[in-house]
Amino acid sequence: MSETHHTKVLIIGSGPAGYTAGVYAARAMLSPILVQGMEPGGQLTTTTEVENYPGFTEVQGPELMVKMQDHAAAMGTTIIQDIITDLDLTKRPFTARGDSGDIYTADSVILATGARAKWLGLPSEDKFKGFGVSACATCDGFFYREKNIVVVGGGNTAVEEALFLTNFGQKVTLIHRRDELRAEKILQNRLFKHPKVEVLWDHTIDEIVGTDMPMGVTGVRARHVKTGAITEVPADGVFIAIGHAPASELVKDVLELHNGGYVKVEPGTTRTSIPGVFAAGDLTDHVYRQAVTSAGMGCMAALDAEKFIAEMDDVTETVVTEIA
Numbered sequence: 390m391s392e393t394h395h396t397k398v399l400i401i402g403s404g405p406a407g408y409t410a411g412v413y414a415a416r417a418m419l420s421p422i423l424v425q426g427m428e429p430g431g432q433l434t435t436t437t438e439v440e441n442y443p444g445f446t447e448v449q450g451p452e453l454m455v456k457m458q459d460h461a462a463a464m465g466t467t468i469i470q471d472i473i474t475d476l477d478l479t480k481r482p483f484t485a486r487g488d489s490g491d492i493y494t495a496d497s498v499i500l501a502t503g504a505r506a507k508w509l510g511l512p513s514e515d516k517f518k519g520f521g522v523s524a525c526a527t528c529d530g531f532f533y534r535e536k537n538i539v540v541v542g543g544g545n546t547a548v549e550e551a552l553f554l555t556n557f558g559q560k561v562t563l564i565h566r567r568d569e570l571r572a573e574k575i576l577q578n579r580l581f582k583h584p585k586v587e588v589l590w591d592h593t594i595d596e597i598v599g600t601d602m603p604m605g606v607t608g609v610r611a612r613h614v615k616t617g618a619i620t621e622v623p624a625d626g627v628f629i630a631i632g633h634a635p636a637s638e639l640v641k642d643v644l645e646l647h648n649g650g651y652v653k654v655e656p657g658t659t660r661t662s663i664p665g666v667f668a669a670g671d672l673t674d675h676v677y678r679q680a681v682t683s684a685g686m687g688c689m690a691a692l693d694a695e696k697f698i699a700e701m702d703d704v705t706e707t708v709v710t711e712i713a
């Protein structure tokens with residue numbers, strides 16, 4: 390039977406942003422409810438080693454997220470396995486509907502629904518994700534020191550990732566399906582001048598090739614878009630840099646978005662265009678997209694929500710006193 394839950398703080402999403410918001414909101418005695426969504430633990434559950442989360446020289450992504458979940462629960466966050474399918478932010482208390490049929494009403498909402506890297510959609514890409522195929526140079530570049538690296542894409546992200554990866558790889562091949570890049574000219578100039586970079590124009594990826602034992606990438610099979618000719622490019626790491634899609638569907642018609650769908654927040658805060666609604670993590674960040682920055686924003690969102698609720702309580706108290 391469906392239930393209605395009321396909370397001072399409803400946290401939507403169970404990545405680093407959501408769980409950190411849970412830790413802080415629970416420790417502020419706000420008894421938060423956190424709804425996990427379709428991917429409990431978020432993006433890090435899809436990776437293997439994480440080497441850049443402070444306090445852990447190396448930890449498996451899923452293990453780190455179980456620790457974060459346990460931490461949030463231990464502090465007093467109620468964690469619910471449900472998916473929010475509908476969110477009414479037009480009046481307070483805000484109302485969310487879960488896929489389970491449950492209703493959540495809340496004095497404030499922290500949106501932490503993250504983002505998704507866009508992928509090419511090849512079965513071989515899926516097979517080697519976390520074993521040579523990545524969508525995050527900051528996260529995984531370090532694993533390809535003195536190796537051959539392929540970057541796929543033609544926008545700012547692809548060129549920035551390719552340039553960043555020159556710090557590690559012995560050679561970086563950027564593969565783009567057109568004969569010119571969309572990236573800013575200044576980035577293009579840096580790319581073209583770099584001695585470690587080669588650009589393969591007018592090519593798409595047919596297949597990422599590799600070995601099963603041990604699981605790893607050995608190269609890509611690229612196809613010329615006009616002639617159909619196949620080129621085999623040796624690679625130990627393949628970085629797909631064709632963009633990210635923030636998970637902002639729930640709020641796209643009611644909150645201000647920018648940069649292709651990211652929720653806009655007031656600079657230096659997590660406040661969105663609706664008072665009482667806060668956004669944290671990759672959902673609002675098209676620049677850093679890291680676990681630690683998401684966790685940091687989760688902390689900010691809980692503190693912002695706590696302040697909002699305290700101010701709301703002050704107003705209610707004043708009104709009650711005036712009427713009395």
Ligand SMILES: Cc1cc2nc3c(=O)[nH]c(=O)nc-3n(C[C@H](O)[C@H](O)[C@H](O)COP(=O)(O)OP(=O)(O)OC[C@H]3O[C@@H](n4cnc5c(N)ncnc54)[C@H](O)[C@@H]3O)c2cc1C
Nearest residue numbers: 402403404405406426428431432473503670671678679680
């Ligand atoms: C393969 C891979 C490797 C990475 N490696 C690293 C690394 O080594 N170091 C690093 O710092 N970062 C890494 N990152 C990036 C890092 O994972 C993200 O920056 C971080 O997870 C973002 O956290 P988040 O809390 O904003 O959202 P996410 O982790 O994206 O989580 C979003 C959450 O929202 C939930 N959700 C979405 N929609 C709904 C809904 N309708 N209702 C309820 N819940 C919903 C999902 O279930 C999920 O739990 C990696 C990313 C990937 C994909």
